[in-house]
Amino acid sequence: MVREPASTLLPPTSPATPAPHRLLIGRRGMVPTGANVIWKIQSGLVRSSTWGEEGDMISLGLWGPGDLIGRPLSCLDPYELECLTAVEVVAVSDPALESHESLVRSLRYTERLLSITRLRRAEAKLASLLGWIGERFGQPGATGWEIDLRRIPLTHQVIAELSGSTRVTTTRLLGEFRQAGRIHRRDRALIVRYPETLYPPARLSA
Amino acid sequence: MVREPASTLLPPTSPATPAPHRLLIGRRGMVPTGANVIWKIQSGLVRSSTWGEEGDMISLGLWGPGDLIGRPLSCLDPYELECLTAVEVVAVSDPALESHESLVRSLRYTERLLSITRLRRAEAKLASLLGWIGERFGQPGATGWEIDLRRIPLTHQVIAELSGSTRVTTTRLLGEFRQAGRIHRRDRALIVRYPETLYPPARLSA
Numbered sequence: 001m002v003r004e005p006a007s008t009l010l011p012p013t014s015p016a017t018p019a020p021h022r023l024l025i026g027r028r029g030m031v032p033t034g035a036n037v038i039w040k041i042q043s044g045l046v047r048s049s050t051w052g053e054e055g056d057m058i059s060l061g062l063w064g065p066g067d068l069i070g071r072p073l074s075c076l077d078p079y080e081l082e083c084l085t086a087v088e089v090v091a092v093s094d095p096a097l098e099s100h101e102s103l104v105r106s107l108r109y110t111e112r113l114l115s116i117t118r119l120r121r122a123e124a125k126l127a128s129l130l131g132w133i134g135e136r137f138g139q140p141g142a143t144g145w146e147i148d149l150r151r152i153p154l155t156h157q158v159i160a161e162l163s164g165s166t167r168v169t170t171t172r173l174l175g176e177f178r179q180a181g182r183i184h185r186r187d188r189a190l191i192v193r194y195p196e197t198l199y200p201p202a203r204l205s206a
Numbered sequence: 207m208v209r210e211p212a213s214t215l216l217p218p219t220s221p222a223t224p225a226p227h228r229l230l231i232g233r234r235g236m237v238p239t240g241a242n243v244i245w246k247i248q249s250g251l252v253r254s255s256t257w258g259e260e261g262d263m264i265s266l267g268l269w270g271p272g273d274l275i276g277r278p279l280s281c282l283d284p285y286e287l288e289c290l291t292a293v294e295v296v297a298v299s300d301p302a303l304e305s306h307e308s309l310v311r312s313l314r315y316t317e318r319l320l321s322i323t324r325l326r327r328a329e330a331k332l333a334s335l336l337g338w339i340g341e342r343f344g345q346p347g348a349t350g351w352e353i354d355l356r357r358i359p360l361t362h363q364v365i366a367e368l369s370g371s372t373r374v375t376t377t378r379l380l381g382e383f384r385q386a387g388r389i390h391r392r393d394r395a396l397i398v399r400y401p402e403t404l405y406p407p408a409r410l411s412a
């Protein structure tokens with residue numbers, strides 16, 4: 001599952017082609033990981049993954065506009081970058097110059113996903129994951145994060161794979177969350193209530 | 207469990223104190239996370255962690271010389287940096303200048319730990335974790351990675367918390383690994399056999 005560290009972290013550059021390489025990839029397509037290139041996402045949603053010991057898919061992250069992805073940022077093999085929507089990426093020609101904040105953000109997100117998947121109860125994993133997706137990809141609304149499902153296509157399967165629970169458990173828990181008012185649908189959006197609104201009113205007014 | 211992103215990723219700098227801040231911390235001590243400082247480890251071993259929903263400890267990484275750690279690199283709260291040995295750290299005065307490769311390395315390591323803890327079988331987690339620790343902190347020997355346990359104090363508890371298994375399961379599996387010749391002790395070192403040596407000899411000579 002592990003790949004030798006690349007000999008250099010910088011993508012190969014050629015003086016003859018100074019313009020950044022740009023790719024448009026359809027939904028369900030793959031961002032290339034064969035070459036030693038760091039890509040910056042311009043638009044769309046990408047999921048990074050590897051495979052477990054039984055050939056099962058292991059989600060490693062969910063990445064959107066501004067995020068850096070690519071072979072040099074991972075030591076895993078297989079390592080796949082699947083487009084969950086149509087995606088536009090550009091090759092980063094000099095990662096060292098522009099990538100400090102992006103790398104820090106990627107590190108924080110990966111660490112956060114690690115902490116979520118390590119929670120014991122499936123209910124806690126799901127609540128934590130939905131809050132995280134809301135914060136990262138949603139718009140703040142009056143009562144909760146509003147996630148546009150046209151931009152962020154969250155199937156039960158995708159949610160299950162990110163949280164490290166089964167699809168069956170995830171579907172059951174999403175039903176319970178809906179009944180408890182912790183999530184609801186409005187038009188094409190999923191609303192994830194802020195945790196605070198579940199607290200007793202006394203606490204909110206404090 | 208989540209902390210607001212810091213307003214800046216750079217640590218506060220003061221022209222009056224140009225010398226890098228340096229700390230010597232004893233075993234079981236904590237690297238400070240109160241201030242917005244990125245630390246570079248000069249020597250020793252540090253474990254980053256947060257707490258789960260039941261107050262249980264969640265290991266997020268194991269960090270050694272050259273690695274960057276600190277509050278700005280995490281969005282988790284609580285976030286603790288425990289010294290597993292005596293540790294020396296220096297404050298990084300300009301992370302953007304020197305940290306690209308360190309950040310990429312941290313990102314790869316965190317992603318790898320995520321992939322390890324997501325494996326289904328405890329036996330696969332342990333094998334993968336021991337291989338990873340051998341690669342990162344061990345010396346390559348004739349038959350396997352040699353991990354100096356004076357420098358890298360791997361208790362069953364530490365191994366269990368990193369792999370996401372229980373201590374009881376970890377102790378049982380370590381016994382099985384020992385009987386199968388996958389690990390053994392020599393003086394103060396733990397030897398973790400390379401996976402290849404478990405293959406049939408025919409494959410090795412290919």
